[in-house]
Amino acid sequence: MRVFAISDLHLSINNPKPMDIFGPAWDNYVENIIEDWNSKVNEDDLVLMAGDFSWAMALEDTKKDFDLLKDLKGKKIIIRGNHDYWWKGISAVREFLPEGFYAIQNDAIKFGNIIVCGTRGWTFPNGEPADEKIFNREVIRLELTLKQAFAMKEEGDKIVCMMHYPPVNARREDSEFSRLLKTYQVDAVIFGHLHGYKTMQLKFFKDEIPYYLTSCDMVGNKLIEISEV
Secondary structure (H helix, E strand, O other): OEEEEEOOEEEEOOOOOHHHHHOHHHOOOHHHHHHHHHHOOOOOOOEEEOOEEEOOOHHHHHHHHHHHOOOOOEEEEEOOOOOOOOOOOOOHHHOOOOOOOOOOOOOEEEEOOEEOOOOOOOOOOOOOHHHHHHHHHHHHHHHHHHHHHHHOOOOEEEEEEEOOOOOOOOOOOHHHHHHHHHOOOOOOEEEEEOOOOOOOEEEEEOOEEEEEEEEEOOOOOOEOOOOOO
């Protein structure tokens, strides 16, 4: 079983919202992702998608977006991004998902010896009380998902944590997020959200933990293999 990741697909099959207006990286990006997916992924592999899956506003309007990927190989694990307005509640999302898709929200799921956990995260506080409140709540949620993952862990298991927002800034300074990821001995961190961002490396290490930026336009619309797990 191998683990791949790609995020920020921003699908809009039901109500088309062309992404190529944001630059050439988005030209035929969905077709390129599917072609790469088919060339790499086997049935037992995991594909992690760290948020911003669909532009839909209502859960039922995501059906065509999920249908586009549901027959592709691998187990598909998603978390909520800041543009996933259709994600109103985890129970409704899980009931709606087609076979082969799994949703994580402040909890964890184990596949063989791989434990996947995750939460959305948030931007770092810049003096705005509203942002600080959300950020602090997301710190609590991150610890909830990490606690559950750590409780599942047995000898030889690996923990992969997905966050939509970057857990650290471009200077890789310590944050409440990174300290928790270190405390709970995470083996890899997957995040997205950033587009056209030149100062954040696609892969870097902090506290000996590999961090992967997987926004599809940033990685050439190709799935990235998480080699450490």
